[in-house]
Amino acid sequence: MSRPLKIMLVAAEASGDALGAGLAHALKARLGDDVAFVGVGGSKMAAAGVASPFDITDLSVLGWLEGLKAYGVVKRRVADTAALAMAERPDAVVLIDSWGFTIRVAKAIRAALPDTPLIKYVGPQVWASRPGRAKTLAGAVDHLLALYAFDAPWFEREGLATTVVGSQALHVDMSGADPAAFRASRGIARDAPLLLVLPGSRPSEIRLMTPVYEEAVSRLKRQDPTLEVAVVAAGAVADDVTARVASWPFRAHLVPESEKYxxxxxxxxxxxxxxxxxxxxxxxxxxxxxxxxxxxxxxAIMKPFFTGKYATLFNHAAGEEIAPELIQNDATPGRLAEAVGRLLADPEARAGQSARQTAALDLMGREGRDPSELAADAVLRVIVERRGAGPSPD
Known part of the structure; x- marks a missing residue:
């Protein structure tokens, strides 16, 4: 009896952890006991059978300065991850999102195990900044699993085989969401205005954004004292968000992960x-x-590399600023309060923006197959094509 396929999954932050877990579940559903996993990830991947040798929290960084500060940790974890690959000799390695970490891991594993297929799951957003990364990735991995059709041409031009699998974010199951119960459990009237604040998932985002949001919401509350406010405190940053919101001078309802939708x-x-x-x-x-x-x-370091017109994916897909974007120097409490206030005051503007957002999601592939299943198909296909062995995806 041949041994099970051994697939290594590597993720370095919460969004990648969720993708890795979905991929592991899809592969397990296809192959049962004929697949085994090793790798690096968080709690969701651990629950899916991928035991990580270290905590990935310290790897969730964004920005050049933050990256420099974390360089020592990243370098050690790259070495640890490459050592795990060398010890386990997987049939394929799937490197999920987190460009700065996973590109280093790809190069380290390629040097140590040149015959092991390397698959990148989620490419860098080269349409928004640093298009040269497409060539860098093409030289480091064998295949890309892209989230959106508009991603693929950037990488295929550099000779990197690419499969568009779609975004799991477009396939979120919200059937269990109960907005009426959410309001009722917190004593929020059915017709009361409710502002939901989502400060981010990285520690640096919470540190930088929550003070700005606090002041913006304070201004909105002064304009309309009946405004209800809720703040999502989810994932690895939940405790940090909870502590910061506790000191806000107005009441804010905290929202755990389970009630986010x-x-x-x-x-x-x-x-x-x-x-x-x-x-x-x-x-x-x-x-x-x-x-x-x-x-x-x-x-200041990164700004010259920004080439995209919009930061929000559905704005990019639609080619217009459907949702207002206030970035960096524009992200002031006054401007945020003004933009939010306009929507709160105008039901027609809210309905129109919501409809245009939905139309943009259709352009992004909302009606496609489950991305985890498509990703699993592609991973197995790469193994078959590269190794000439292993179970067929058909």
């Missing part, structure tokens, strides 16, 4: 830190304002 559907308007959450909010039908701040020095 109910809160999104219950919200009149959302104020969100740029990221995957914007897609989830659009799926929930919530009109939103998007914001982001980097450390000033990081932004």
């Amino acid at each position: 109910s809160a999104m559907k219950a919200a009149t308007v959302a104020l969100a830190t740029s990221g995957t959450v914007s897609t989830e909010l659009a799926l929930a039908g919530a009109p939103m304002v998007i914001s982001y701040r980097f450390q000033p020095l990081s932004y």
Whole structure:
């Protein structure tokens, strides 16, 4: 009897951990006991059978300055990950998102195990910044699993075989969301205006964005004391968010991960830190304002590399600013309060923005097959084509 396929999955932050878990479940559903996993990830991947040799929390960094500060930790964890690959000799390695970490891991494993297929799951957003990364990735891995059709040409031009699998964020199951129960459990009237604040999933985002949001919401509360406020405190940053919101001078309802989608559907308007959450909010039908701040020095270094017009994916897909984006110097409490206030005051504007957000999601591939299943098919196909052995994806 041949041994099970051994697949190594590597993720370095919460979003990648969720993707890795979905891929592991899909592969297990296809192959049962004929697949085994090793790798690096968080709690969701651990629950799916991928035991990580170290905590990935310290690897969740964004920005050049933050990256420099974390360089020593990243370098050690790259070495640890490559050593795990050398010890386990997997049939394929899937490197999930987290460009700075996974590109280093790819190069280290390629040097040590040149015949092992390397698959990147989620490419860098070269349409938004640093298009040269497409060539770098093409020289480091064998295959890319891209989330959106508009990603593929950038990498295929550099000779990197690419499969578009779609985004899991477009396939979130919100059938269990109960906005009425969410409001009722917190004593929020059915017709009361509710602002949902989503400050981010990285420690640096919480540190930079929550003070700005606190002041912006304070201004909105002064304009309308009846405004209800809820703040999502989810994942690895939940304790940090909870502690910061506790000191706010007005009441804010804290939202745990388990009630996030109910809160999104219950919200009149959302104020969100740029990221995957914007897609989830659009799926929930919530009109939103998007914001982001980097450390000033990081932004000064990175700004010349920004080539995309929009930071939000559905804005990029539609080619227009459907959801207002206030980034860096534009992300002031006054401007955020003004943008959110306009939506709170205008039901027609809210309905129009929500409809345009939904149409943009269709352009992104909302009706496709489950991304985890497509990703599993592609991983098995790469193994078959590269190794000439192993179970067929058909």
